[in-house]
Amino acid sequence: MREILGDLQRWRRQGRRVALARVVDLEGSGPRLPGAAMAVAEDGEVAGSVSGGCVEGAVVTEALDVLATGDRRMVTFGYSDDEAFAVGLTCGGTIHLFLEPLDW
Amino acid sequence: MTDVSDPGDGLFDRLASLLDDEVPCALATVVEGRGAGAKLLVRRTSGDDMEVHGTLGDADLDRVVARDALGELSLGRSGVRHYGEHGEAREEAVSVFVESFAAPPRMLVFGAVDFTAALVRVAKVLGYHVTVCDAREVFATRQRFPLADEVVVDWPDRLLAEVGPELRRRDAVCVLTHDVKFDVPAIVGALATSVGYIGVMGSRRTHDDRLARLREAGVDDEGLARLRSPIGLDIGARTPEETAISIVSEIIALRTGRSTRALSATDGPIHD
Numbered sequence: 491m492r493e494i495l496g497d498l499q500r501w502r503r504q505g506r507r508v509a510l511a512r513v514v515d516l517e518g519s520g521p522r523l524p525g526a527a528m529a530v531a532e533d534g535e536v537a538g539s540v541s542g543g544c545v546e547g548a549v550v551t552e553a554l555d556v557l558a559t560g561d562r563r564m565v566t567f568g569y570s571d572d573e574a575f576a577v578g579l580t581c582g583g584t585i586h587l588f589l590e591p592l593d594w
Numbered sequence: 595m596t597d598v599s600d601p602g603d604g605l606f607d608r609l610a611s612l613l614d615d616e617v618p619c620a621l622a623t624v625v626e627g628r629g630a631g632a633k634l635l636v637r638r639t640s641g642d643d644m645e646v647h648g649t650l651g652d653a654d655l656d657r658v659v660a661r662d663a664l665g666e667l668s669l670g671r672s673g674v675r676h677y678g679e680h681g682e683a684r685e686e687a688v689s690v691f692v693e694s695f696a697a698p699p700r701m702l703v704f705g706a707v708d709f710t711a712a713l714v715r716v717a718k719v720l721g722y723h724v725t726v727c728d729a730r731e732v733f734a735t736r737q738r739f740p741l742a743d744e745v746v747v748d749w750p751d752r753l754l755a756e757v758g759p760e761l762r763r764r765d766a767v768c769v770l771t772h773d774v775k776f777d778v779p780a781i782v783g784a785l786a787t788s789v790g791y792i793g794v795m796g797s798r799r800t801h802d803d804r805l806a807r808l809r810e811a812g813v814d815d816e817g818l819a820r821l822r823s824p825i826g827l828d829i830g831a832r833t834p835e836e837t838a839i840s841i842v843s844e845i846i847a848l849r850t851g852r853s854t855r856a857l858s859a860t861d862g863p864i865h866d
Contacts, residue, residue, distance in 0.1 A: 491621075492613055492695060499610055514625055514691040515674050519865045525672040525693050562631045583865075586674075588625040588691060594605045594633060 491527040497537035498529055498592060507532040508592040509553035513540050513585050517568070520583035529592070532557055540587060541567070552589055562590040605633055605648050609695075612637065616723070618697045620663035624650055627688035628679060636660045638667075655681040655688065663692045670696040670764075698723045699764040702757070703742075704750045704780040705771030706733035709795065712834035713768060714742050716842050722766070727753045729776065750776055754783030763790035766845050768825065770795045778807050785817045791845045793825035827854050 491498075491512060501508050513526040521542040528538040528546065530553035539546055545567045552565055568584025605621075612619045612635075619637035624630050629651040636646045646660050658681030666672065672693045678685030701717045703710050706728035717724045718741045725744040728734035734747045746753055750769075761767070767784040769792070771777045777794060781804075784792045796804060801823050808818065826840035827847070847854045850866070857864060 491693065495610055495613055498606070502606070512691070512693070519863050521865060523672070524674075524691070564625055588623065590623075590631050592606060594631075 491525065494527055494529050494538035501529070501531050501535075502592070507557055509556045509589060510592045511540055511549050511553055511565075511587050511589045514564075514588045515586040516583060517585075518583035520585050522585070528553075530554060530557075541585060545585070549587065549589075552587075556589045556591060560591060562588070564588055605635055608647055609635055613695055616697055618667060619695050620667040621693045621695070622650065622659045622663050623691045623693070625674065625689050625691045629688075634659055634663070636663050636667075638664055650688075650690070652680055655679065657681065659690055659692075663694075666692045667694045667696060670694055699766070700725065700757075700761065701766045701768065702727060702753070702761075702784075704728065704767070704769045704776060705773075705795075706730065706735075706738060706745075707770055707772070709770050709834045709837055711739055712838040713770070713841060714739050716835075716838040720842060725753070725757070728771070750780035751783040754780070754787065758783060758787040758789075761787040761789040763788065764849065765789045766791040766793070768793045768795075768841060770825075772796060772800070774804060774807055777804065778811055781808060781821065782811055782813060785813060785820060791848055792821050793841055793844065794821055794823035795825045796823065798824065822848070 498508060509530045511528045513522055513524050515524060522540055526540050528536065528540045528549055530536055530550050536550060540549060565587045566584060609621060617637060619635060622634040624632045632650045633648045634646060634650055634656055635648055636644055639645050644660060644664060649656050650659060655677060658677060662675060674689050674691050676686040677688045677690060679687045698721050701722040701724045703713055703724065703726050706726055710726055714724050714726060724742045725746060726734060726739045726742045727746045727748060727750055729749050731747045734745050736745050739745050767789050769777045769780045772795060781792065781794060805818060822844060826837060827844045829840050831837040831840040853860060
């Protein structure tokens with residue numbers, strides 16, 4: 491999360507609502523380690539990343555839904571997933587993300 | 595253990611302020627189970643004392659997680675741990691993600707030369723806390739190394755006597771002085787620490803000459819084997835910037851223990 495701290499602080503100062511997605515667990519080969527983070531502001535602006543670009547599009551959709559509903563959630567991306575074709579990791583690994591509103 | 599705040603109140607701002615000040619800390623978040631999203635921010639104050647903010651919703655769980663989070667922090671490790679609702683081991687009612695914010699690794703660069711400026715820039719990209727040290731005050735200036743965290747006018751052995759005991763495997767010492775007057779004390783001082791990487795710049799001829807001087811200074815074979823001299827990977831680097839890339843590539847490869855061949859020429863997993 492350290493890499494996107496500046497963006498998070500700025501967005502909060504501007505009063506924008508923000509969802510935070512963090513890699514919490516990793517199975518097999520994956521480009522980013524636990525702690526890698528990506529933030530999505532309510533207007534769709536993005537900072538950081540949680541993979542090599544494979545799943546970021548899907549994370550934006552999930553993050554905006556988290557802001558709309560206020561529901562925190564775990565989301566898994568990987569080849570074991572049914573939606574692997576749409577949003578799998580090309581490296582064949584599985585990542586588990588925790589998504590939450592930055593309301594703390 | 596001091597609890598000095600209301601649950602969750604302003605935790606992000608508190609975390610941001612610790613990170614801005616480069617204070618090591620760990621953030622624990624319940625990611626599955628009762629109270630998902632609840633958080634605990636913990637840092638070591640002195641000895642076994644800790645400062646804790648927030649709560650995971652149960653005092654016993656807080657106590658166990660705070661202790662474990664400090665353990666993970668000391669290893670620089672982030673990951674999910676499982677507990678019972680009151681912190682019981684070997685239960686899985688609650689999953690907690692512990693994110694460690696360890697102090698950044700350190701790089702000490704001896705010698706305030708053009709190569710140093712490029713190395714400082716690249717090291718900052720990689721997140722190092724960078725100290726430039728040179729005994730010549732006309733060269734060791736803030737203006738020349740605006741990105742360095744510290745620019746110290748002093749002799750290398752004196753700086754190492756001060757900060758050496760804090761150096762660990764993930765830290766690096768780069769000796770770019772090209773001058774035996776400075777680089778012998780820098781190398782001898784660095785070898786007395788637990789630093790993971792000691793790189794020394796110089797041509798092959800300088801290297802041979804320096805080896806002789808280091809032996810005279812009492813450095814044994816084991817010590818010499820720790821040196822990366824001449825510094826850097828053989829990628830044909832010529833400019834200061836290219837050389838900086840070759841140096842940090844060597845630092846990364848030494849840490850990971852990976853081959854330094856092209857991935858296109860090797861098999862096996864890309865990430866461990």
